[in-house]
Amino acid sequence: MTTSARNPVRNRVRNHPDEILIGLVSISDRASSGVYEDKGIPSLETWLAGALKSPWRGETRLIQDDAATITATLIELVDEAGCDLVLTTGGTGPARRDVTPEATLAAGTKEMPGFGEQMRQISLNFVPTAILSRQVAVIRETPDHAALIVNLPGQPKSIQETLEGLRDASGAVKVPGIFAAVPYCIDLIGGPYVETNDDVVAAFRPKSARREAK
Numbered sequence: 001m002t003t004s005a006r007n008p009v010r011n012r013v014r015n016h017p018d019e020i021l022i023g024l025v026s027i028s029d030r031a032s033s034g035v036y037e038d039k040g041i042p043s044l045e046t047w048l049a050g051a052l053k054s055p056w057r058g059e060t061r062l063i064q065d066d067a068a069t070i071t072a073t074l075i076e077l078v079d080e081a082g083c084d085l086v087l088t089t090g091g092t093g094p095a096r097r098d099v100t101p102e103a104t105l106a107a108g109t110k111e112m113p114g115f116g117e118q119m120r121q122i123s124l125n126f127v128p129t130a131i132l133s134r135q136v137a138v139i140r141e142t143p144d145h146a147a148l149i150v151n152l153p154g155q156p157k158s159i160q161e162t163l164e165g166l167r168d169a170s171g172a173v174k175v176p177g178i179f180a181a182v183p184y185c186i187d188l189i190g191g192p193y194v195e196t197n198d199d200v201v202a203a204f205r206p207k208s209a210r211r212e213a214k
């Protein structure tokens, strides 16, 4: 068996059948113009490195808060680069330049409202201004590929908080992080079988969908 399988998507080679390709998009006027150092992409990479047991590869983009640029970047990452999952950070607040949710909806074929609802549930435990956070998630489907695209807030520390969820003092999960639902979502849209480190975030799948049950 070869360890390299060609995907239907142009430019895409999986180095392992279970490898997941993840687009990491930091959307920030100031970080993309060099006013401050981007902490979005490093935070995403650090969290994923600790959370994923499966092989993964990141495709990174640092862009400004411009709706057309955001939509084009998301479409390129899914249709050209062949990403299975795209995580964005930044631009989900109420300010005039915050247009990430609208630009994400424009790239999607299906909306997945549960991700935004769950993120706001988690974030309200950290800051009351979480109700200002307009994150959305979508599936983008093309004839031969599909990907999940999820907006995360812009605060670098909120990346871990929303992906991983909230624990009590004993370490028990109080509010599950959104990443718990991501591997099964990727299964359902025809992507690779993704496994996580349970001590960071336990992925949930119905019994019939678990690999060891087959």
Ligand SMILES: Nc1ncnc2c1ncn2[C@@H]1O[C@H](COP(=O)(O)OP(=O)(O)OP(=O)(O)O)[C@@H](O)[C@H]1O
Residues within 6 Å of the ligand: 026, 027, 028, 029, 030, 031, 036, 037, 038, 039, 040, 041, 065, 089, 090, 091, 092, 093, 095, 097, 098, 153, 154, 155, 156
């Ligand atoms: N890429 C980033 N790197 C470091 N810090 C960031 C980044 N993006 C956002 N932040 C921090 O999180 C806050 C909220 O993020 P938000 O996406 O609303 O940014 P913003 O205020 O619109 O500014 P900008 O788009 O220039 O980052 C920012 O004010 C900034 O302190």
Ligand SMILES: Nc1nc2c(c(=O)[nH]1)N[C@H]1C(S)=C(S)[C@@H](COP(=O)(O)O)O[C@H]1N2
Residues within 6 Å of the ligand: 089, 090, 091, 092, 093, 094, 098, 122, 123, 126, 127, 129, 130, 132, 133, 134, 152, 153, 154, 155, 157, 158, 159, 161, 162
């Ligand atoms: N988990 C978490 N979510 C959070 C925050 C945070 O510190 N932690 N900051 C909030 C703040 S202050 C704002 S204004 C909104 C705006 O989202 P943005 O950072 O993408 O603009 O996200 C919110 N979500």
